[in-house]
Amino acid sequence: xxxxxxxxxxxxxxxxxxxxxxxxxxxxxxxxxxxxxxxxxxxxxxxxxxxxxxxxxxxxxxxxxxxxxxxxxxxxxxxxxxxxxxxxxxxxxxxxxxxxxxxxxxxxxxxxxxxxxxxxxxxxxxxxxxxxxxxxxxx
Amino acid sequence: xxxxxxxxxxxxxxxxxxxxxxxxxxxxxxxxxxxxxxxxxxxxxxxxxxxxxxxxxxxxxxxxxxxxxxxxxxxxxxxxxxxxxxxxxxxxxxxxxxxxxxxxxxxxxxxxxxxxxxxxxxxxxxxxxxxxxxxxxxxxxxxxxx
Numbered sequence: 001x002x003x004x005x006x007x008x009x010x011x012x013x014x015x016x017x018x019x020x021x022x023x024x025x026x027x028x029x030x031x032x033x034x035x036x037x038x039x040x041x042x043x044x045x046x047x048x049x050x051x052x053x054x055x056x057x058x059x060x061x062x063x064x065x066x067x068x069x070x071x072x073x074x075x076x077x078x079x080x081x082x083x084x085x086x087x088x089x090x091x092x093x094x095x096x097x098x099x100x101x102x103x104x105x106x107x108x109x110x111x112x113x114x115x116x117x118x119x120x121x122x123x124x125x126x127x128x129x130x131x132x133x134x135x136x137x138x139x
Numbered sequence: 140x141x142x143x144x145x146x147x148x149x150x151x152x153x154x155x156x157x158x159x160x161x162x163x164x165x166x167x168x169x170x171x172x173x174x175x176x177x178x179x180x181x182x183x184x185x186x187x188x189x190x191x192x193x194x195x196x197x198x199x200x201x202x203x204x205x206x207x208x209x210x211x212x213x214x215x216x217x218x219x220x221x222x223x224x225x226x227x228x229x230x231x232x233x234x235x236x237x238x239x240x241x242x243x244x245x246x247x248x249x250x251x252x253x254x255x256x257x258x259x260x261x262x263x264x265x266x267x268x269x270x271x272x273x274x275x276x277x278x279x280x281x282x283x284x285x
Contacts, residue, residue, distance in 0.1 A: 008172070011169075011173030014173070014176075018176070047177060063173045063174045119249060120172055120173055122172075126257065129260060130264075133263055134267060
């Protein structure tokens with residue numbers, strides 16, 4: 001019965017990781033690296049199972065962050081030849097590369113992640129009440 | 140011998156099975172909720188109606204064998220329910236979720252999972268309360284305060 005709370009907790013941890021990635025993406029929308037390369041969006045990949053569980057059986061339950069992928073989609077381009085980071089040569093001369101983050105997509109992801117967090121918290125609450133019921137058998 | 144007869148009197152065995160089933164199912168449902176956003180995940184559940192019919196069969200068998208007030212229940216004969224080496228109930232989920240398949244190949248259905256969670260919690264509460272009532276009866280009889 002006590003593995004129950006582990007499962008819901010792993011769900012909450014995974015959703016918080018998603019929300020952290022979304023916040024990082026939104027915060028770094030206008031960031032560039034030292035060589036002028038813009039920030040690439042980070043996406044959190046979830047997978048079932050929890051490798052941090054203490055027992056072999058427990059590792060099959062729950063969810064965990066399998067990977068944080070860096071979005072390899074092409075950058076957005078903005079025409080601004082006077083910008084210091086504008087490309088100097090090639091077919092996109094005069095364009096400035098901007099990060100490939102879409103703020104609308106990120107905001108929807110944030111809403112989804114917080115709803116999923118609430119769902120996991122509700123499941124944990126239901127599990128806690130069941131454990132309390134079981135303990136009342138003693139009295 | 141006396142204690143096992145007391146523990147298996149009346150409705151206690153059936154209530155214990157119900158308690159075990161609801162407790163084991165809660166883990167499945169929490170697992171489905173935790174994987175609400177995992178790609179390629181298909182939420183699986185065990186069917187409560189299948190459990191009810193195998194419990195009904197076991198109760199009828201017990202009633203036929205000993206009259207219904209004594210004796211243990213036979214192990215439930217459902218393909219979704221088994222026991223492990225420590226004699227606790229192990230569920231093998233085989234009932235797929237009927238939700239719509241989304242683009243990440245996950246057929247999540249939050250409403251259905253939440254409904255299942257609350258119904259399961261209520262079932263557990265009913266079984267625990269009735270079992271506690273049975274134990275209180277025993278305690279009243281033991282203390283000779285009728």
